[in-house]
Amino acid sequence: MNTAPVIEIDRLTKFYGTREIVRDLCLNVPAGSIYGFLGRNGMGKTTTIRILLGMEEPTRGRTRVFGEDSSRLSPETRARIGYLPEGHHVYGWMTVRECGKFQASFFPKWNQDVFEAVITHFRLTPKMKAGHLSRGQRAGLCLALTLAPEPELLVLDDPALGLDPVARRSLLQSMLYVTRQPHRTILFSSHLLSDEERVADRIVVLDGGGVRADCTVETFRQRLRHYVLKFRDTPPAPPPVPGLLESFRTDRELLMTLVNVTPEVEAQLAALQPESMEPMDMTLEDAFVSYVGERGEKTFFTHQRNGHQ
C-alpha cells in the first residue's frame, strides 16, 4: 500500500501583486479519503487548487501531487488526476458523444462505461448538443468527462455551484461511486456544508490564507461548543477566555461560541456564576459560520444603527 500522501502542500504562499492570498499553507492529503475544502470566498481555495495542478506558480513553498512537483507534472501523472474546474465549460459545438470522443483521445485509460453511466445518470443522451445543455446537465457532462479516465485523484472546484438539488445529489453519488475503488482520493471545495457533511471524511477550513482546521467533520463539530449561560440579572461581559469565537448578550442570557474548550475554560465560565450553564450542539453550518465569521461580541443591527448603547 502506498502510504505517501497524494497531495503534499508545504508552506505554500501566493501573492497577487502585494496581496497575500495564501500564506504558509501546509496540508497533506492521504490516499483513499474524501477531503472537503471549506472557506469563505477569496480565502484561496481556488488559488490553492490551481497551484496544486500547476496552473499557476506559487510565490513560495512547494506543492506535490503523487510525489511530483506541481509545476512539472508529467502527462502520466496528469492522467491520474481528474480536475473539474469551476464553471463547467464544454465545447458548445460538440455533441455529448463528441465531447466524450474528444476527451477519450487524450487518455489511455478511458472507461466508456463510466462515461455512459454518468451521462445517463444526468439524463443526457449522446446526440445532445453540449451548447444547449442546462447548467446541471453541463455539470453532469463535465463530471462524466472527468470520471471516465478513472482518475486516482479527483479535484473538484466548487462542483455544486449553480446546481439544483437533484443534480447536486447526483454529483455526490458520483463522488461516492469514485471511492468504490480503494485508494481513490477526492478533494472538493464547496460552500454547501450539507454536502460536505454527507460525503467528506475530513474537512479543511482555509481562513486568512492558511489552514485553520484539518479534521473530521465530527471533530470539527465536537470542538466547537455553544454555551448558554443564564443569569438572574443582566449578564456580565464575556470573559476573554482562549478560544472564544463570538458572544451575544440578551437580557438574562450570555451566549458564547467557543472552540477547543478545556476544563480550565469551563471553570472560568463557571466562575461567572450563572444560574445555569448549558453546552449545546451546533449544526455544521452554525459551527462553520461562527468559526470563520467575525470575532467578538455580536449586537443587533438595530442597536448599531441607533448608535451603540
Add this chain to the structure above:
Amino acid sequence: MRALVWKELRENILWAVLAMLALGAAQLYAIHHSQNGMDVDTYFNDGITLCKKQFLLVTTFGNAVVGLGLGFLQVLPELKRDRWAALLHRPLPRGRIYLGKALAGVLLYLVGAGVPFLFVVWHVATPGNVNAPFIPAMTQPGLADLLVGFCYYFAALTIALQGGSLLLRALPFFAAFHVSVFALHEGLFRVAVEAGLTMALVLGVAGWGAIHARDTLRGRSWAGRIAFLVVVFYGACGAGDLLKMIGVMAGNKTESQYGNWEVLADGVPVRLEYKNSIVVSALDVDGKPFADPKYRPDRVRSYTLGMNTATSYIGDSHGWKRQSYNTAYRQYYKYLYALQAYIYPRYEQWFYLRDDRRFVGFLPQKKQEFAQLGVEGFAPPGRPVQGFARDSDNSQSGGDTLFVTTPQSLHVARFSRQQFISLDLPAPAPIYGMCHAWANVASGSVDFKGIAFGTAMTVYDANTHVVATLPYHHDVDRWGSIGLGVLKSMDRFVLRYDPSNWIDWNTRKNMPSYVDVVDATGQVLASYTLARMPSHGDASTWSSYLAARAQSPAFFFGDLLYRRIGAAFGSERLRNDLKERLGRDFPTTKRVCITVLLLALALSVVTFFWARRAQLSDRRQWAWAASVLVLGLPGFVMFWLAGERPRTVSCPACRRPRHIAEENCAHCGVAWPPPAADGTEIIESAPAPSPVTA
C-alpha cells in the same frame, strides 16, 4: 494531438473561410482596379499585376489582419481562467497543446490567406484574364507577404498567452511589424523571406514558452526565454519604426535639398536648386539669374532638355564592372516593363521580360499573347525563344521602333511589320551604351537615340537614320559618363560629360562636368565647364535621426561585420555597401557610431542603478547593464518592460525590503516566521482513515 488539431480546425474554420473570401475579393479587386479612372486592360497598361501597389497593400495588411485574427480567435475565447485550466489539464505536455494549436492555426492561415493568393496567381496566370504576361517570379512580393503574415499569427498567439503589462504584450505585434517594414524595404526576396520565417519561428517559440508560464520567464525553457527576449528586442525596434512613420506622417517630412545642372532648350546650362522637389533658384554658369522670364524658377523646368546618360564609363580597363540592375523584389521593374502601346494599324502592347530578356506582345482586346521577340527576331507565341544577350540594352522610339544594342551589334525592331533587322555600325565596336534625347516642339516631339562608341556618339532618329556622328572633345577616359540632348532646331546637339562612375567618389566629387553644344558635323559651338555642386544629403527628421542613432551597438557593428563577411565571401552588393559606408558616408558613419555608443553607455548606467533599486541580485544587475550596453535603446526597453521586478515586503526581522519569493532575507538571512497560531486551530493529525471495505 490529432483530436486537438481537429478541434482547433473545427472551431475556427468558418473564420478562415470568411477571411479567404474577403481577402480573395479584395485581391481580385486590387488586380483589376483601374488607375486614374482608365481601364487598365486597354490603356496605360503597365503589366504589373502581382506587383501592383494596391494588390501588395492587400497582401501586406490583409495577411497581417488574418494572421492576428486567427491567432487571437484560437486563444482568447478559451483563455477564461477555468476554460483554460480545462484545456491545459490534459495528459499532454503543454508544448504539445501549443503545437496542436499552432499546427491548426498554420493550416487555417493557409486557408484564409494562402488560398486567395493562390487563386489570384492562378487567375493572373490564365490567359484571357489580365492583359499582361505571367512571370512566376512576380509572385515573390505576395509570397513574401504571405510568409511574413505568419509572424502576425504567432505574434497574436504570443500576445494572448503572455501575461504582464499591455505594453509588454504589444511588443510581439511590433516585432512582426518590424519584419513587415523590413520586408517592405529589403531588396532581396530571399532575405525578406528568411527574415519573415525566422521571426515567425522566434515568435512561435516565444508563444510556446508563454504557454508554460504566463507571467514569468521562470518556468520556461531557455529557448522560450531567449525567444521572448528577442521578440521584445525586435518589438522595441518595430515600435521605433512606427514612431518614425508617425513622425513622417505628422508633417515632419524629410527636408530634401539638392542642386543639379541641366541644359536649357537653347543649349545653355542652368544650375537648378531644389527644395522639396520644387525649383527654388535657376542660375547660369556664372551664378547669375537669367533675364528671360521663361527661365524663372517656376517655369524653367518646361524649357530644359530631356536627356539621359548613354554610358557611365568608356572602356573597361579600370576594373569597373557594369552593375547589373539591382531592383528590389517588390518593384515590378525587376520583372518586366511595358513598352509604349502601339495603336496603328492595330492595338498592340509589348512587354520586356527582364529575366528571359525577350519581348512579349499582347492583344489587349483578347488579353492574349500574340507574338514574341528574341535575339533571332519575331516568333509566334508558345515557342521557346532565345533571349537577348545579357549585356544587351533596348530603347523604344516613337512607339513602333525599338533599338536593341549589344557591345558588338545594333538591331532595330519594327513592331508594325514584325521586322527585326541588323544595322551596320557607323563607328568601330564596342558600343558603350545608348541614350534617349527628347524635346517637345510645335510639330510634335523629337525623339532621338544616341549610341555611344569609344570615340563618338552617333545620333539616330526614330526612322533609324543616322542624323549625326559627334566625336568627343573631352577626356572620355575619365569623363566617360556621357549624355545627349537635342535642341529644338534639331541641327544642334548637346553633349554632357560627367566624371566616370569607376572613379572613386572622393576624387569624383572634385571633378567638374562639361557641356558642349555641337552642330551635326561635331563642330563645338560653345563649351561650358560646370562646377561640381556640393551634395547636401537629406536633412533627417527628429524621428529618423533618433531611429538611426538609437539603434543598438550590436546592430550597428553587426551590420558592418555582416557586410565585411559578405564582402569577404565575394558578395558584390555587400562590398559596395561597405565601401559606401566607410568611404563616402564615413563622416555620418562615425557620427552615428559615437552617438550609438554614448547612448548605450548612458542607458547601461541607468539600467544598472534601476536594477539595483529594484532589488535585483548583483549578478542580474551586471547582466542587465551589459545587455543594455550591447543592445542599446531596444535593450533598455527590454529591461524596462520584460525585466523582472521582484516584489518586496518589509522583512519581519530586519525591516528592510525582502523578496517575497525568496526563502531567506537577503539582508539578515532570516527565514520567514512560521504562521501564527491563535489557539482556535483544529488540527487533527492521524489522517489515513481506514479505507472501508465491503
Add this chain to the structure above:
Amino acid sequence: MPLGFIISPASDVPIFRQLMHQIQRSVAGRSVQVGEQLPAVRTLAEALVINPNTVARAYQELIREGLLESRSGRGVFVAERRQVFSEAEQERRLRHLAEQLCHEAALLGTPWKEVSALLEKTWKQLQSNPATA
C-alpha cells in the same frame, strides 16, 4: 432489511448518530430481526449518499453497544440481545427520554392517564406488530 433511513445533514445531530438512532429504532421495533444481516457499509452509504466511513462509524458504535455484531468476512448482523449498559446507564438513558415526554405532556396539558395509556399502547404495538414502529 429496508433501507428507509432518513438523513438530514443540516441537523444539529451528527449523521452517524442519526443513523444509529434509526437502526436502534428498527431493531427495537422488530422491523429487523435478531440475526438478520445489515446492508454492507458501501451499499448503505451509496443508498443514503453519505460517506461510507460515517456508516462504518455508526455500525462500530452499535457493535460497541452490543446491538449489532460483526461476523468476520461476512458482514454485520443484529446481535442477540444482551445487556452492555450498566443499570445506571440504562436508567440515565430512559430518564432523559421520560423527562422529554413528561415536559411535552405538561406543555400540552395532557393528563397522566392519557400519557400512561399511550405508553402502554405503544409498548404493546411494539411487541405485537414490529412493522409500524
